[in-house]
Amino acid sequence: VPKSRGEGPAVGPRSLPVEPPGVGSAMNWFETVVSRPRLLIGYKDLQIGTKNALERELASSVLLDLMFGRSSAFYQKHYESGLIDDGFSFSYNSETPFGFAMIGGETDEPEKLTEEILKEIERVQSAKLLAKDIERSKKKRIGRYLRAFDTPDGAAFLHLGYLFRDLDPFSVPKAIDRLNLEAVTQRARELFDSRNYAISVVAPKKGA
DSSP: OOOOOOOOOOOOOHHHHHHHSSOSSEEEEEESSOSOOOOEEEOOOOSSSSSSSHHHHHHHHHHHHHHHHHTSHHHHHHHHHSSTTOOEEEEEEOOOOOEEEEEEESOOOHHHHHHHHHHHHHHHHHHOOHHHHHHHHHHHHHHHHHHHSSHHHHHHHHHHHHHHTTTOOHHHHHHHOOOOOHHHHHHHHHHHHHTSSEEEEEOOOOOO
16 A cells, blocks of 8 residues: 555554663763752652553652652751752652652752752661651642643643653542642651662863
8 A cells, every 4th residue: 555645654563672770880970061060969769650650640749749849848858057058959859661760959968968968868768657658748749730721731741751652641639639648758767768779960160
C-alpha cells in the first residue's frame, strides 16, 4: 500500500533501559560567573513505573514538605542562621522511566548546607514521623491542587501533566486523602537511598 503524502517511517515501540542503583558522579563542582554558590542534592528514585505512580508522587511531596518546607524546623533554623534564604527549595519529579528529588538553593556555605541536609534525611529515617504533621501537609497539598483551577492555564497544565502519564487528574483529592503515616514513612526509606544521591555545586569562578 503506498504511503500517503507526508507519512513518515513507521516507528516501533521503544525499549527503555532499567535504571541501576548508584550515580555516575557523587560530587560535581563547577565554577562559573555567579555571585553566590548554589547547591543541589539530587536523589534518584528507583521506585518508578505507572503502578501506584500517583500515590508515590503525593507521598514524596508530603515527605519533602514535612522535612524542608517553610514551616519545617529545618527551614526555620537555617533561615534564621542565614545558611539558606527564601530561594531554598525542593521538588520531586516522576515519569514512567525515571524519578528524582532535588533539594537546595543559594548559600555561602555549600559544604555546611550539604551536611545539614544529609543530617536531616538521616534524622527522619531514624525517627518516627507524626501523623498530625502529615495531615497538615496533606491539607496544603489539597490547597495547591485546588488553586491550579484558579486560572485556565493552571488547570490545563495540571490536566496535561497527569494525562501524559495516564493518570486521572480528578483522582488526586482521594489519593491525597488515602495518604497515611505508613505510606510516607515507607517513602522516606525508599527515596533517600544512600547509594543514589549526588551533590552538585555551582560556585563563583576564582579571581572573577
